[in-house]
Amino acid sequence: ERAGFITGYRAVLNKDQLGLGHLTVMQVSLSATAATSLDVFNAAVNRIPEVESCLMVAGSFDYLLTVRTRDIAHFREVLGEKINKLPGIQQTNSFAVMEVVKGT
Numbered sequence: 347e348r349a350g351f352i353t354g355y356r357a358v359l360n361k362d363q364l365g366l367g368h369l370t371v372m373q374v375s376l377s378a379t380a381a382t383s384l385d386v387f388n389a390a391v392n393r394i395p396e397v398e399s400c401l402m403v404a405g406s407f408d409y410l411l412t413v414r415t416r417d418i419a420h421f422r423e424v425l426g427e428k429i430n431k432l433p434g435i436q437q438t439n440s441f442a443v444m445e446v447v448k449g450t
Contacts, residue, residue: 366414369398369443370421372429374409377436386433394432396424407439418442 361367376387384402391400391411398412413429415421421440429438 372411373407373439375437376434
């Protein structure tokens with residue numbers, strides 16, 4: 347801990363038990379990637395509780411999101427009411443996860 351290798355401890359919650367068993371992975375492309383555009387997007391995506399993780403990536407799209415919801419209907423609601431309204435969104439591609447083979 348003193349050397350900085352251990353950065354914290356946490357409880358791992360059962361997503362099914364919490365009613366959040368549906369996982370979707372999303373590719374997000376922004377219309378602009380200037381530093382200010384990225385900062386505005388980053389701040390806004392952090393305010394969506396259903397977004398479990400948001401990774402900025404190099405490649406043919408800008409971000410990879412994991413989104414936790416109750417079911418596909420709830421995901422559709424989150425997509426339409428929250429994610430698609432994020433600043434700078436140009437395009438999204440969504441992939442429903444059928445099984446988590448390895449997750450840490």
